[in-house]
Amino acid sequence: xxxxxxSPLYQPVALDYKTLAATAYTAYEKxxxxxxxxxxxxxxxxxxxxxxxHLRYLGEALAIxxxxxxxxxxxxxxxxxxxxxxxxxxxxxxLDVLNRVLNENLPPGIRVRTGAILTEAITALAxxxxxxxxxxxxxxxxxxxxxxxxxxLIAADRARARALVMALVEQDTPLRDIYLHLIQPVLxxxxxxxxxxxxxxxxxxxxxxxxxxxxxxxxxxxxxEVKRANRRGRTLVAACAGHELHEVGIRMVADFFxxxxxxxxYTGANTPVESIxxxxxxxxxxxxxxxxxxxxxxxxxxxxxxxxxxxxxxASVKILVGGYPFNLVHGLWQKxxxxxxxxxxxxxxxxxxxxxxxxxxxxxxxx
Numbered sequence: 299x300x301x302x303x304x305s306p307l308y309q310p311v312a313l314d315y316k317t318l319a320a321t322a323y324t325a326y327e328k329x330x331x332x333x334x335x336x337x338x339x340x341x342x343x344x345x346x347x348x349x350x351x352h353l354r355y356l357g358e359a360l361a362i363x364x365x366x367x368x369x370x371x372x373x374x375x376x377x378x379x380x381x382x383x384x385x386x387x388x389x390x391x392x393l394d395v396l397n398r399v400l401n402e403n404l405p406p407g408i409r410v411r412t413g414a415i416l417t418e419a420i421t422a423l424a425x426x427x428x429x430x431x432x433x434x435x436x437x438x439x440x441x442x443x444x445x446x447x448x449x450x451l452i453a454a455d456r457a458r459a460r461a462l463v464m465a466l467v468e469q470d471t472p473l474r475d476i477y478l479h480l481i482q483p484v485l486x487x488x489x490x491x492x493x494x495x496x497x498x499x500x501x502x503x504x505x506x507x508x509x510x511x512x513x514x515x516x517x518x519x520x521x522x523e524v525k526r527a528n529r530r531g532r533t534l535v536a537a538c539a540g541h542e543l544h545e546v547g548i549r550m551v552a553d554f555f556x557x558x559x560x561x562x563x564y565t566g567a568n569t570p571v572e573s574i575x576x577x578x579x580x581x582x583x584x585x586x587x588x589x590x591x592x593x594x595x596x597x598x599x600x601x602x603x604x605x606x607x608x609x610x611x612x613a614s615v616k617i618l619v620g621g622y623p624f625n626l627v628h629g630l631w632q633k634x635x636x637x638x639x640x641x642x643x644x645x646x647x648x649x650x651x652x653x654x655x656x657x658x659x660x661x662x663x664x665x
Contacts, residue, residue, distance in 0.1 A: 307633040310597045311360045311408075318399060319349035326395045333388060348375070352396055354594040356412060364627050365415045367593050372419040373426045374493065380428045381495040390423045430493060433486035440466070440479040448484045451505045452497065460512050467519050473557065476516075477550050477643065481509060485546060509546060513553075520553055527559040532584040532654060537565040537574050540598020544591035547621065547643075551587050554643035558651070571602045579611040585650045588636075590621040596634065603635040616653050618646055 323346045327334050334345060352375075359368035376389045397416040401409050434445055443462060450459040466476055488505050491497045497505075536552035538545050545567035552564040563581055565574060578586055586606065590599050599619065606612045619636040631639035637653060640646035 308596075308600055308635075309361050309363075310600065311357045313353050313357050315350045315353045315357075318353055318403065319346055321403070322349045322352075322392075322396045322399045325399055326392055329395060330391060333385060348379075349392070349396065351375070352393065356415060358593045358596055358623075359415050360408070360411055361596070362627060362630060362633060364630075365418045366627050367623060368415050369419045369422050370626055371593070372423055376423055376426055377428055377430055378493050378495070381493070386428065390420050393420050393423075430490050433483045433490060435483075438479055438483070439475055440471075444480045444484050444487075447480060448487060448505075451484075451508055452501065454504065456508045456511070459508060460515065463512055463516070467516070473516065473519055473523055474554065474644070477553070481513070481546070481550065482642075485509065506546065510549075513546070513549060516553075520557060523557045524559075527557055529561075530559040530651075532559075533561045533563070533581050534585050534587060534650070535563045535565065535574065535578050535581065535583045536587040536589075537569045538567045538589050539569065539571060539574065539602040540595050541568055542590055542592065542595045542598065543567045544589070544621075547591070548587065548589035551589070551620070551640075551643045551646050554647050555587070555650075558647050571598065571605050574602060575605050575609055575612055578606065578615055579609065583612075583615055584654060585616040585618060587618045587620070587646055587650070590619070590623060593623045596623060596630075600634045607635060616650060616657075618650050620646060 326349075334342065337345070351371075355368050355371040359365050372389065372393065376386075379389050380386055393416050397413055400412045400416075404412065434441055438444070443466065447459050447462050450456075450462065463476060463480070466480070467473070485506070488497070488502055492499065492502045534552070534555045536548050536555070538548055549564055549566075552562045556562045563577060563583070565577065574586070577583075588599055588602065590596055603617055606615060606617065616638070617636045618638045618640060619631045619634070620640045624630050624639045625641055638649045640649050
């Protein structure tokens with residue numbers, strides 16, 4: 299049921315998610331029959347899927363050697379489950395049952411580690427809030443515009459949302475401000491609204507797709523900004539590895555590098571590892587920017603980094619990573635073998651330029 303491979307710092311762990319999730323669901327249903335009573339087949343399937351997600355995040359906490367990812371996930375999941383009108387202690391009792399199942403099905407060494415992580419999460423849930431504050435902040439440069447943009451998209455009025463963004467462009471609002479103070483907080487807020495069940499998955503997908511279309515329509519303004527930038531003679535490949543589908547953030551990163559004078563190749567979501575390595579080699583890239591929003595996609599990122607390091611043509615490329623897991627776990631970027639980590643598109647540009655400039659100085663320093 300379990301296997302592990304990897305470096306001394308990051309040890310990916312593969313649990314038999316399907317079997318363990320089904321076993322845990324059955325055990326929970328038997329112990330707490332009132333919780334699921336009256337659930338239809340779709341609701342039961344979703345509850346089984348919840349156990350699978352518990353295990354995926356638990357697996358990443360094991361691989362990283364840090365409970366923070368799972369504890370944070372537990373806090374997030376508790377808000378979601380309460381929003382679904384499940385009992386407030388439903389998640390804690392689920393994790394307790396899961397711990398018992400793992401004790402019965404995993405080898406001694408691994409179950410000690412899973413037990414410690416699950417216990418820490420259950421303890422944290424006792425004082426965790428079941429509400430999430432808004433990502434909009436009064437006083438932000440484009441706070442009112444961001445709120446109006448989101449209202450338009452929730453109403454499925456893409457034309458109004460687009461008109462708002464293009465009006466900002468015509469008013470000479472810096473593109474970087476539109477990205478950082480409108481697009482970014484809106485997407486964070488959309489995630490929060492889904493978490494508390496105030497919008498549906500379909501609405502979340504619509505808003506994301508509409509935002510991608512609007513970003514595409516910013517091509518000409520971005521191109522004008524690029525034309526004004528001093529060309530650096532450096533190339534960046536920006537990608538989401540493996541099955542990662544959250545691509546808007548890395549797309550914004552690619553645009554920031556382009557506006558800083560880099561030549562960029564943005565591959566989008568769900569790009570196979572082999573294809574990314576080939577593009578880095580073919581384009582003689584100076585740097586690679588990689589994004590992972592979901593913690594359980596870190597193994598794909600880790601495999602990509604190992605593949606880049608193992609290929610003679612890409613071994614020396616600078617690798618920058620970013621995304622939610624790296625904001626949560628200090629030093630995670632080092633554990634998976636990256637050269638740097640950034641929390642925003644601006645930080646990404648600064649970090650990679652600093653690395654490239656340092657390398658140039660070191661190369662030409664007297665010996």
